[in-house]
Amino acid sequence: xxxxxxxxxxxxxxxxxxxxxxxxxxxxxxxxxxxxxxxxxxxxxxxxxxxxxxxxxxxxxxxxxxxxxxxxxxxxxxxxxxxxxxxxxxxxxxxxxxxxxxxxxxxxxxxxxxxxxxxxxxxxxxxxxxxxxxxxxxxxxxxxxxxxxxxxxxxxxxxxxxxxxxxxxxxxxxxxxxxxxxxxxxxxxxxxxxxxxxxxxxxxxxxxxxxxxxxxxxxxxxxxxxxxxxxxxxxxxxxxxxxxxxxxxxxxxxxxxxxxxxxxx
Numbered sequence: 001x002x003x004x005x006x007x008x009x010x011x012x013x014x015x016x017x018x019x020x021x022x023x024x025x026x027x028x029x030x031x032x033x034x035x036x037x038x039x040x041x042x043x044x045x046x047x048x049x050x051x052x053x054x055x056x057x058x059x060x061x062x063x064x065x066x067x068x069x070x071x072x073x074x075x076x077x078x079x080x081x082x083x084x085x086x087x088x089x090x091x092x093x094x095x096x097x098x099x100x101x102x103x104x105x106x107x108x109x110x111x112x113x114x115x116x117x118x119x120x121x122x123x124x125x126x127x128x129x130x131x132x133x134x135x136x137x138x139x140x141x142x143x144x145x146x147x148x149x150x151x152x153x154x155x156x157x158x159x160x161x162x163x164x165x166x167x168x169x170x171x172x173x174x175x176x177x178x179x180x181x182x183x184x185x186x187x188x189x190x191x192x193x194x195x196x197x198x199x200x201x202x203x204x205x206x207x208x209x210x211x212x213x214x215x216x217x218x219x220x221x222x223x224x225x226x227x228x229x230x231x232x233x234x235x236x237x238x239x240x241x242x243x244x245x246x247x248x249x250x251x252x253x254x255x256x257x258x259x260x261x262x263x264x265x
Contacts, residue, residue, distance in 0.1 A: 006053045007132050011113055015046040016132075019139045030174070030185065040103035043140070044070060045110040050136050052114055063111050067104055074100050148239050152197075154218040158251040160258060161212055166205040169213065172261050175203060183216070188250070188257045193238045195223045197250060215254050218247065 006012070019042040026035045048066040052059045072078050075098070162169055166182075169175075175184035188197040198219040204212045221242045223235070245253075 006049070006114060007129065009113075012046060012049050013132075015042045015049075016136055016139050018042040019046060020135070023139075037100065037103065040070075040100045041106050044103050044106045045113075046136070047140060048107065049110050049114050050140075059111070059114065063107055067107050070104065071101060074098065148223040149220060150222075150239075150243070151220045152218045152250075153220075154247050154250070156215040156218060156247065156251060158215040158254065159212055160255050161206065161210055162258070162262065163210055164262065165208055166203060166211045169203055169211040173201070173203075173213075173258070175201075185219075186254075186258070188253050190242075190253070193223065193241055194235065195221060195238055195242050197221045197242075197253070199254060213258055215251060218250055221245075 019039055022035055022038045022042065026038070044066065048063045051062050051066075055062060164172075170182055173184070173186055175182045175186075183200065183202045186199050186201045188199065190196065198221070199215055200217045200219060202214045202216055204214070206212055223238045223242060
């Protein structure tokens with residue numbers, strides 16, 4: 001199999017698709033442990049595989065270096081690099097989380113897949129090569145846009161009653177569980193602050209026309225950088241505003257955001 005044909009192999013293309021769909025959609029719609037780690041697994045599978053297609057004689061060094069860079073990227077030791085970039089308005093960022101390192105074994109799976117010859121690929125049309133390269137390049141930098149994420153970990157006993165049946169509430173709030181008491185994540189979006197607050201909620205049926213929504217915990221907040229791609233700075237005033245929000249203020253924002261989901265458009 002030629003190095004160019006590697007670009008068209010199914011698992012590689014699937015990993016790129018998962019990386020993009022997770023970063024651009026799933027993380028925002030379903031903020032949970034799975035979506036938080038999916039990009040790490042997909043990215044580690046695709047990143048060294050992609051560069052190995054252009055440097056097929058350097059495959060082992062590429063995979064080894066990718067692992068080392070991933071560990072460095074996820075550690076606090078890389079923070080000076082980000083601080084320097086931010087000081088010049090270059091909006092790249094990441095979240096320090098050593099649990100992300102559980103994705104490292106996927107490098108071995110990617111390496112073995114690159115070297116395997118079990119799957120044949122028909123000769124692709126040349127027009128697809130620049131398209132795939134462009135999509136891959138975008139997917140690798142999509143997760144580096146500047147943002148400030150801070151844990152809150154606040155417990156709450158706030159409750160509100162909605163005049164809708166349980167199934168309607170589950171659908172509108174995108175809680176896809178079949179348990180008696182559905183539990184899921186809900187995002188409070190503060191558009192004027194370019195920020196979002198992630199919460200954990202539970203739903204309970206009262207009767208055929210009413211549902212109780214309980215705010216169980218306030219998880220974290222994120223302030224997104226502005227601009228395009230690498231030139232996206234974070235508004236420190238927005239960050240300070242989010243830090244000063246009290247639990248009661250967040251609960252009020254939660255109630256307003258929940259009710260907004262049911263406004264007839």
